Amino acid sequence: MKKNYIILIVLGCLSAFIGLILAAVFYATSGITDTADEFFASARQGDYAAAHGLTSQSLQNECSVDRLTGYLEENGLNKVVDTSWSSRSVKNGEGELAGSLEIESGGTIPIVIKLVSEGDVWKINYMDVEQAGLKTSGKSAKQATNGPVPEPAVVLNLARFHTGLWAEAVRRNDYEYFAEFWQGIDAAELKEAFSETQFTDEELKQFEVARPTVNSAEILDNGNLAIEAEFDIETQSIRTRYQFAKSDGELRDWEVAGLNVDFRRN
Secondary structure, eight states: OHHHHHHHHHHHHHHHHHHHHHHHHHHHHHHHHHHHHHHHHHHHTTOHHHHHHTBOHHHHHHSOHHHHHHHHHHTTTTOEEEEEEEEEEEETTEEEEEEEEEETTSOEEEEEEEEEEETTEEEEEEEEOGGGTOEEOSSOOOOOTTSOOOOHHHHHHHHHHHHHHHHHHHHHTOOHHHHTTBSSOOHHHHHHHHSOOOOOHHHHHHHHTOOEEEEEEEEOTTSOEEEEEEEEOSSEEEEEEEEEEEOSSSSOSEEEEEEEEEEEEO
16 A cells, blocks of 8 residues: 555656646747737737737848738638647747647648747747648659758748749839849849839739749759749739749848749730
8 A cells, every 4th residue: 555655646746747847848938829829810900010020020021011911811811710839849049839720711721830039029930831822733843963952831932922022023113122132133133124014013913922833943053943833813824933042141041043934814
């Protein structure tokens, strides 16, 4: 009886110890879940400026409030009614959440969010929402012998983000911001290359938030990442052929080194 009593005491101590560990983990990671929950709550309320303020400085530099608004609305991320985080971690000023979002229609969206600590405040730095509508064609991105191709979500985001910038620059006839994401090309050169267009402003606005279909992605002999992607709207389709070069800066991993845009009217 005494032996059993001792075992029960030991088990009870272990349970209490494990409970303390779990409590400590949840306390340490509560900040990242609070930021994520507040982000989606702000988007649901239509306060996109507040949602934008919950993103990191580097993400804000690359994504305006308008572009964030379009991205959230296009993917239904402005209709999140509940969040469920299956895993969470914090290490060296970086956090990661994985889980699912429940939207008002009853569907769920798997998601991974990465956060960074800025001034003791957690800010969203990256979201992998491939399941929310970013798509690939039936073809597989090529794994070149020259090096590893980035993850599919990264390839998709590169094509989508920069095509959105291109469409916005053409629509406004202002290439200064777009030029910031290029390597070795200025705004004047971009204007000369892309200012002649057969798209209407409404079509360009649609391309700014259109969903890409990636046909191929590979690392070339010169180390550049080549991506071919197609974007379809009701009246037009475009095929983009990008080359991305590794960036020397701290804000982004890749910079545009070349872009061809072919179009056809549907």
